[in-house]
Amino acid sequence: MDLGDGILLRPLLAGDGEELAAAYSRNRVHLEPWEPLRSDDFFTAARQHRLVAETLRSVADGRGAAYVLEDGDHRIVGRVNLSDIVRGAFWSAHLGYWIDGGFAGRGLMRRAVDAVCALARDDLGLHRVQAATLVHNEASQRVLRATGFTEIGLAPRYLRIAGEWQDHVLFQRIFEDVPDRAV
Numbered sequence: 001m002d003l004g005d006g007i008l009l010r011p012l013l014a015g016d017g018e019e020l021a022a023a024y025s026r027n028r029v030h031l032e033p034w035e036p037l038r039s040d041d042f043f044t045a046a047r048q049h050r051l052v053a054e055t056l057r058s059v060a061d062g063r064g065a066a067y068v069l070e071d072g073d074h075r076i077v078g079r080v081n082l083s084d085i086v087r088g089a090f091w092s093a094h095l096g097y098w099i100d101g102g103f104a105g106r107g108l109m110r111r112a113v114d115a116v117c118a119l120a121r122d123d124l125g126l127h128r129v130q131a132a133t134l135v136h137n138e139a140s141q142r143v144l145r146a147t148g149f150t151e152i153g154l155a156p157r158y159l160r161i162a163g164e165w166q167d168h169v170l171f172q173r174i175f176e177d178v179p180d181r182a183v
Contacts, residue, residue, distance in 0.1 A: 011066065017046075020076055023078075027098075065119065078103065092126060094130050110143050127174065134161060152172050
């Protein structure tokens with residue numbers, strides 16, 4: 001899917017480990033304040049290949065959906081993931097995303113999140129997507145608000161980010177037009 005500015009949103013592929021390692025290495029400092037502490041091993045192609053394989057197993061099992069943002073040179077410049085997909089009475093998932101520091105501020109992540117939410121509704125039949133941001137991550141909160149998410153509360157010490165348990169603002173997007181499904 002074309003997001004504009006020469007950036008495509010596409011599903012994560014088995015061969016993406018090396019490019020993801022390069023993307024994470026390029027963005028190590030940019031992403032550090034927003035992510036868990038990462039070992040040096042995380043930034044290697046071998047580790048990324050293993051993580052891609054795990055993610056694709058989750059996708060195949062219906063527990064996740066994973067996408068990358070790719071530039072015209074086939075470099076990965078971001079990710080959008082749906083994880084912890086629950087069906088039954090819930091029909092919900094968690095949303096996570098990041099973008100290369102060189103591409104931030106162009107509206108690309110807003111378009112990518114909106115596209116993935118449309119896929120969550122139309123292809124996966126989800127009723128709800130939830131996301132969490134650090135309290136001080138105003139850029140991510142702008143993305144969520146611009147794509148129809150509403151704030152639902154504060155989760156104290158929600159995730160261990162940058163080596164500390166940190167409070168997060170929780171958001172959700174409800175899809176009212178999803179057909180009912182028998183449980």
